[in-house]
Amino acid sequence: MFQVPVIDVTNEQAIFEGEGFDAVVVVTPKLADVAQQEISLLAAHAQQIDKRVGQQATLLFAPGLAGGRLVIAPVKNIGDYTDVRVYATAAKEGINIAKEAGANKPLLVVAHSQEERFKFASQVAALACGQALWQPLETREAKQLTAPLTGIGLLVSDPQADLINALEAGRLLARDLCGTDPERMSAINFAEYCVESFKDSGLEVEVVDDKQTLLTEYPLLSAVGRSSFDVERHHPRVVKLAYTGEGEITRTLLFAGKGVVYDTGGADIKIAGGMAGMSRDKGGAAAVAGLMKTLALLKPKGIKVIAQLGLVRNSIGSEAFVTDEIITSHAGTRVRIGNTDAEGRLVLTDLLSHLREQAINATAPSLFSVATLTGHVVRAYGGYTALVENVVAKQQKVAEKLYQAGQQWAEPFEVSHLRPEDFEKVADKNGAADVISSNNAPSSITARGHQYPAAFLLKASGLDKHGLNHNIPLSFTHIDIAGSATEGDPLYGKPTAQPLVALLQFAVS
Known part of the structure; x- marks a missing residue:
């Protein structure tokens, strides 16, 4: 160790x-x-x-x-x-x-x-x-x-040692998962590394590796990985994790982690050196895995934490998905592909849809997506993590609580807000699909480029139907860590495991 x-x-x-x-x-x-x-x-x-x-x-x-x-x-x-x-x-x-x-x-x-x-x-x-x-x-x-x-x-x-050592054990796992090259930490190897790390931890661990199950249950994730199915060692995986604390459960946290182990951009290929560092596009899944490691060591009572990690390689090839395709998500939403380099939100959508189904019957649920999602968040906030919450989470002051935890534990956040324009931006204008995943420009030069993906996630995962006026309102907070997942060199800097520490404080508060 x-x-x-x-x-x-x-x-x-x-x-x-x-x-x-x-x-x-x-x-x-x-x-x-x-x-x-x-x-x-x-x-x-x-x-x-x-x-x-x-x-x-x-x-x-x-x-x-x-x-x-x-x-x-x-x-x-x-x-x-x-x-x-x-x-x-x-x-x-x-x-x-x-x-x-x-x-x-x-x-x-x-x-x-x-x-x-x-x-x-x-x-x-x-x-x-x-x-x-x-x-x-x-x-x-x-x-x-x-x-x-x-x-x-x-x-x-x-x-203080028990807390610090448990946090550092989680951070070590997260840094290893995020910062390792795309062959050593392929989707398959990422999943196996998690299984080994959680052995005898008390966590429930399941790896979805069957191709037909992935195609049926995670259709958008499988579209991103469609070309990777041609190479056996690059096959996608979904890792399901669950921690259940002792005693009466008073709250449930559900996390979707983006684990794009390498992002070529797909058919909308990244050019001019734009692929460098794209093995770090799995930082969201890595941070969530690290959080689960910390929880397994600390064993806080009264909470349940459920996570799904979507692990996939956005490969190029004759089987690659392309723009203009319309693909139906796990939630039954018809999604028009606007840009294959906006693959992260597709991966998260299916994960969130599954978590939504679990949250409906959970005690005091809060859902989160954690992802190195957009270049825009780096343009807007530099090295800071962005929080974008739905109206239910806003009412519950989720972002406010995370913000305070981040300030005290050296993982600061910036809070962004969803606006009507964000939902208009993801509407498919000709009505052939229910929603469009992105425009055809990089997020870094797109107005509200890190806010409107949260609107897409809500619509495409079915979470938009669980607003304040629904009989089961569901809190959802999107966490974009594209600027904070590494420090130093933006391409090959040291992974930070953010926002693991702040999330732990939020979970046990």
């Missing part, structure tokens, strides 16, 4: 006596805020001969402290609009210096203000260390790498 475990430390003597720790990493906005006088005095003395101390991450020789190493990782540029991510940035810098200095088991000390926005700074800093230390699955397998550290201590007053 590549995960670096976090260990609760409530005894400050660990800073000095070691307890196996071989470095102390201090994350703080001000050296004066560090509660341990020995650390603040040592840092203040070092500052007299090196002005970088407290201004940038530095390593100090520290006799008497664990391992004789002290890393000061300053939290910089705190202002009115700053959020807790500044602690994550500082923690990444600090843990990398400790690792490069030869530490195997550093102790993380986070000194933060009592402001509400920094309430979970210690937990966020610890999770950031996991993000910084992750290595791609291909590299680990090729070089037989083991975890770079044996553990990270976290100096806290209350135990």
